[in-house]
């Protein structure tokens with residue numbers, strides 16, 4: 001799970017990394033009050049889980065509390081690369097003398113971490129990395145040894161960072177280690193005119209395998225775009241939100257993946273997908289359908305099940321019972337194949353729900369779901 005900038009900032013501060021004073025709000029009126037508290041002049045920053053906010057107009061300096069309110073009103077609700085801005089962070093403006101880039105990232109292929117650092121940080125870091133890769137140092141970090149002062153000095157030296165950054169590099173490793181992160185990134189890490197080293201932006205990706213002990217983010221994870229994913233996860237379902245209009249439910253990761261391809265091949269775009277795994281009880285079907293149907297982008301739903309250990313008649317029973325508890329608002333196309341397919345189809349036919357149709361082939365069912373989404 002990615003954290004918001006304001007959450008990353010909180011973790012940095014907890015581990016002794018200096019950050020500008022800042023507060024978060026979802027209201028432009030409150031932004032004015034916060035700006036006054038922070039001394040008047042503030043940087044208004046969109047809180048979305050994507051980079052490049054500055055270039056997209058999501059990071060703006062406001063000269064006084066009234067300007068902060070106006071700027072917050074502009075930024076709240078803004079769309080940045082498909083992410084709607086629900087909150088802004090107001091931060092004290094910092095007198096920047098130099099901008100650096102530092103990150104630690106898990107290098108799965110090499111089985112270790114990689115420190116990436118550059119003395120030319122800031123909004124153009126991608127450009128720097130692409131055109132002058134020698135300006136970006138890459139130093140392997142052994143996970144067992146971690147980033148000691150000596151290692152941090154080696155990283156700073158390789159990237160041409162001032163010695164004052166060594167302490168921050170050690171503390172940033174502590175963030176990664178103690179908070180179960182697989183990525184921590186500070187861009188920019190700045191040196192102020194007064195010679196302080198401050199983290200002005202932060203990205204942290206937590207290791208989802210350690211989610212059971214990341215209790216701190218439980219409620220936050222359910223916010224904004226993650227709401228449906230969190231609801232699904234709470235029910236033990238694997239749900240992923242996409243950009244299209246056909247909702248997809250399938251059993252097993254492989255079948256779900258090929259269902260996405262087949263739907264895309266019919267000229268429609270998957271709205272999401274949900275893997276119900278091996279089980280397809282009435283409860284799982286009801287949970288799955290209610291998650292999929294609460295996505296307003298969904299125009300039709302394609303349930304694609306290949307009966308194996310879970311037989312199709314059990315799946316059909318599950319769908320029929322789910323139809324008693326979930327109000328179906330969109331057409332549902334069901335394709336049942338494999339173990340006990342004929343009995344499953346008969347059970348669904350017997351239910352005679354006006355919004356449920358069956359198609360026996362995967363391609364045919366995908367085409368139908370695509371047509372219905374197009375018409376809906």
Ligand SMILES: Nc1ncnc2c1ncn2[C@@H]1O[C@H](COP(=O)(O)OP(=O)(O)O)[C@@H](O)[C@H]1O
Nearest residue numbers: 043051052053054091092093094122123187201
């Ligand atoms: N508190 C701040 N004071 C002064 N300048 C800032 C502050 N926060 C951000 N900036 C400037 O805005 C730029 C973009 O902000 P940043 O938080 O890095 O967003 P993003 O990386 O998403 O574009 C930074 O590179 C920095 O130059």
Ligand SMILES: [Mg+2]
Nearest residue numbers: 122187188201
């Ligand atoms: Mg940045």
